[in-house]
Amino acid sequence: MSIDLSELEALDLWRRAIVSSVRLDAPDLTARQMSLLLTVYLTPPPHTVRGLAQTLKVSKPAITRAIDRLSDMDLARRKVDEADRRSVLIQRTVRGSVFLREYGELIVAAARGLKNAKAKGALA
């Protein structure tokens, strides 16, 4: 199982996946919101507002707003850190797990479509 791909293939993979998500009318997350969501689900906790702001190099209010939005959609949730009540931990939800699993399937499907197109010579 390898993941080598040329730039053009990479872009076409990206296109196929993102066009699919737009067509499916998936929650229209911004790049920042998506990067926040993926970071919370795929990198080791704990995840705090300040830590995420540093990781993504965006302002704190941007993180707070992104969490607001993800919370509204029940894709993530806040929990006060009992060890340091100034901090807020951002945690996963069931709905968020389901959403990301489906998103992963969508990317995998895009990769399959790209592979088939290549086999047919549709991509030169």
Next chain:
Amino acid sequence: MSIDLSELEALDLWRRAIVSSVRLDAPDLTARQMSLLLTVYLTPPPHTVRGLAQTLKVSKPAITRAIDRLSDMDLARRKVDEADRRSVLIQRTVRGSVFLREYGELIVAAARGLKNAKAKGALA
């Protein structure tokens, strides 16, 4: 050169690439704007407003706005179709080509990082 990847690998690839673009303070395009840009650059012309609206299943004004924004950033441009002056053709720009090439490099770099992490067992 193959492009097989599991759902988790796919998501981690996505995370690495999108976090990189956010950190690099790349133009903060929405999913719709990005899907429009990729479609214009990677699928055969001509690209009209109506056609793109159908392809992406979004409203016409949403396409018009996305083109407005991409035009402001000189990532795409409008050209009236001389064969049917009601239609507007969306075309590539040099700056858009450069932007997407860099974006492709970013995804390829994310794939390499993912591969290395796997080799080290960091992804179980």
Next chain:
DNA sequence: TACAAATAGTCCGCTATCGTAACGAACCGA
């Protein structure tokens, strides 16, 4: 017990996007 530091949230004015509906320009067939 005071006081500074750290953390997250709120407020401000501004800009961008949304979908529906209305609009003007261009095309086409009768």
Next chain:
DNA sequence: TCGGTTCGTTACGATAGCGGACTATTTGTA
């Protein structure tokens, strides 16, 4: 030429995002 159709844009009111500055709460320490 006239009427309907197609195409893209604009108008509208509503919602959401932005960064910088400020606030409230909690913590650690002198």
